[in-house]
Amino acid sequence: MPLLFELTGIRFAYPGRPPVLNGLNLRLDEGERIALTGPNGAGKSTLLHIMVGLLRPQAGTVVAFGAPRRNEREFHEVRRRAGLVFQDPDDQLFCPTVAEDIAFGPLNLGRSTAEVLEIVDRTLARLDLSHLRDRVTHKLSGGEKRLVSLATVLAMEPDVLLLDEPGNGLDEKTRGRLVRILSELPHALVVISHDASFRRAVTSHQYRLHDGRIGPSATHVGGGAVEP
Amino acid sequence: MHIVDALSDRAGHGSIRMLDPRLRIMAAALFALVVVSLSGLATLFTAVGLALSVMLAARLPAGPTLRRMAAMDGFMLLILVLLPFTVPGTPIVEWGGFTASAEGLVKAVEILLKANAVVLVLLALVGSLDAVTLGHALARLRMPANLVQLLFFTVRYIGVIGEEYARLRTAMRARGFRPANTLHTYRSIGYLVGMLLVHSLERSERILAAMRCRGFQGRFHLLDDFAYGRADALFAGLTAVACTGLLMMDLTYAAAV
Numbered sequence: 149m150p151l152l153f154e155l156t157g158i159r160f161a162y163p164g165r166p167p168v169l170n171g172l173n174l175r176l177d178e179g180e181r182i183a184l185t186g187p188n189g190a191g192k193s194t195l196l197h198i199m200v201g202l203l204r205p206q207a208g209t210v211v212a213f214g215a216p217r218r219n220e221r222e223f224h225e226v227r228r229r230a231g232l233v234f235q236d237p238d239d240q241l242f243c244p245t246v247a248e249d250i251a252f253g254p255l256n257l258g259r260s261t262a263e264v265l266e267i268v269d270r271t272l273a274r275l276d277l278s279h280l281r282d283r284v285t286h287k288l289s290g291g292e293k294r295l296v297s298l299a300t301v302l303a304m305e306p307d308v309l310l311l312d313e314p315g316n317g318l319d320e321k322t323r324g325r326l327v328r329i330l331s332e333l334p335h336a337l338v339v340i341s342h343d344a345s346f347r348r349a350v351t352s353h354q355y356r357l358h359d360g361r362i363g364p365s366a367t368h369v370g371g372g373a374v375e376p
Numbered sequence: 377m378h379i380v381d382a383l384s385d386r387a388g389h390g391s392i393r394m395l396d397p398r399l400r401i402m403a404a405a406l407f408a409l410v411v412v413s414l415s416g417l418a419t420l421f422t423a424v425g426l427a428l429s430v431m432l433a434a435r436l437p438a439g440p441t442l443r444r445m446a447a448m449d450g451f452m453l454l455i456l457v458l459l460p461f462t463v464p465g466t467p468i469v470e471w472g473g474f475t476a477s478a479e480g481l482v483k484a485v486e487i488l489l490k491a492n493a494v495v496l497v498l499l500a501l502v503g504s505l506d507a508v509t510l511g512h513a514l515a516r517l518r519m520p521a522n523l524v525q526l527l528f529f530t531v532r533y534i535g536v537i538g539e540e541y542a543r544l545r546t547a548m549r550a551r552g553f554r555p556a557n558t559l560h561t562y563r564s565i566g567y568l569v570g571m572l573l574v575h576s577l578e579r580s581e582r583i584l585a586a587m588r589c590r591g592f593q594g595r596f597h598l599l600d601d602f603a604y605g606r607a608d609a610l611f612a613g614l615t616a617v618a619c620t621g622l623l624m625m626d627l628t629y630a631a632a633v
């Protein structure tokens with residue numbers, strides 16, 4: 149199977165701090181769905197940001213979609229094909245209305261207005277969110293914000309979804325809805341989650357990030373492995 | 377928080393609220409320009425009358441609107457009271473070595489009328505637009521895109537920052553903080569404001585990162601569907617007639633004096 153991401157020997161430290169990631173390796177195959185766990189501050193969010201080039205590692209290489217990625221220009225394509233959903237939807241939803249926020253990505257990709265409106269409606273319908281189309285983003289509930297921020301990323305038609313704690317702060321019902329949506333999507337996934345049942349429901353393997361690297365023992369959730 | 381809510385509600389009724397937002401902004405701007413250039417008291421009273429009727433047509437609640445106007449007038453009160461004493465002219469009142477002039481009094485009344493007429497029309501035509509529509513209309517009227525985006529970001533995040541402030545304040549109160557006139561209070565409030573700034577800065581960095589993830593490269597695209605209709609043409613005509621009428625009335629009045 150073709151590789152979507154291959155990170156090798158990644159070392160990253162925030163200025164003036166000890167390295168967060170040190171000698172980290174990660175591969176993601178097409179259609180693969182993996183969960184990332186690890187203690188708070190282990191560097192999980194940092195890792196996703198490195199994958200889409202928001203942060204540059206001090207050492208190591210990022211190969212994505214078959215090409216090495218080193219500079220901003222090379223990462224533009226990565227960001228289109230790998231949709232990152234941020235931990236806090238308030239960081240992601242910045243447009244006045246839901247429709248405009250979903251349109252933001254496709255418009256940046258140079259789609260025409262007619263095409264964009266089509267994409268907006270299709271994406272909303274796909275997530276069963278059509279009733280939110282003209283709502284003002286900052287007045288949505290926490291759960292609605294979370295689902296809409298997933299929609300804004302899906303509208304870019306990415307091949308991979310990178311989700312940073314998507315189940316956080318959701319009530320039972322909305323969480324169930326998110327699980328259903330994610331299990332129906334065909335995308336390759338990297339999901340950060342502290343919730344074992346959520347991980348089991350939407351991913352097939354899980355990796356644990358610890359001491360700056362991904363633990364050698366990747367446990368197959370399907371194989372009945374117990375969480376370390 | 378209430379201000380933001382009031383600004384961003386799309387609900388609207390009344391004949392004026394159906395008009396195209398671009399037209400409402402332009403009409404208010406034109407009216408303001410005309411009113412500022414008027415000089416006769418009679419014309420100014422007519423302008424205020426017109427403004428009041430626009431307010432009624434927009435179905436603004438009279439009470440709160442007039443209270444807002446009073447608040448604005450309160451700000452100007454000091455200047456208005458001083459004007460008669462500083463503008464030289466025919467004395468009308470003498471008080472403790474200061475003389476109030478009739479010309480100064482007329483000037484003060486003129487300013488008061490102009491300000492009230494302009495603000496009333498702004499409240500009726502532009503104030504009833506929600507901030508989102510206002511931003512779009514301004515963008516379509518070729519306001520610089522950066523200013524429009526600044527407006528959008530302000531509307532979007534003022535509530536988020538407000539909540540952050542409330543959270544920090546609650547956390548302080550939960551640990552027994554009671555504001556008093558002490559160094560400790562001032563230092564704590566200083567930390568609070570500093571922390572809000574730091575949070576806002578970090579949030580802005582995260583927002584930019586999220587935008588870059590969705591292909592943002594410095595250009596904003598807008599989606600909207602404004603279209604002028606028959607009612608808009610009628611309103612544009614009325615505005616033109618009213619403004620020309622005011623100007624002509626002012627000219628004849630000036631010629632008569």
Ligand SMILES: Nc1ncnc2c1ncn2[C@@H]1O[C@H](COP(=O)(O)OP(=O)(O)O)[C@@H](O)[C@H]1O
Nearest residue numbers: 162165168186187188189190191192193194195
């Ligand atoms: N912008 C930053 N500047 C400095 N340190 C940071 C920054 N962001 C995160 N860190 C630190 O890097 C470590 C890893 O953070 P993060 O990747 O967010 O962890 P996780 O998502 O696994 O909880 C933490 O110790 C955090 O304090």
Ligand SMILES: [Mg+2]
Nearest residue numbers: 192193235312
């Ligand atoms: Mg994190």
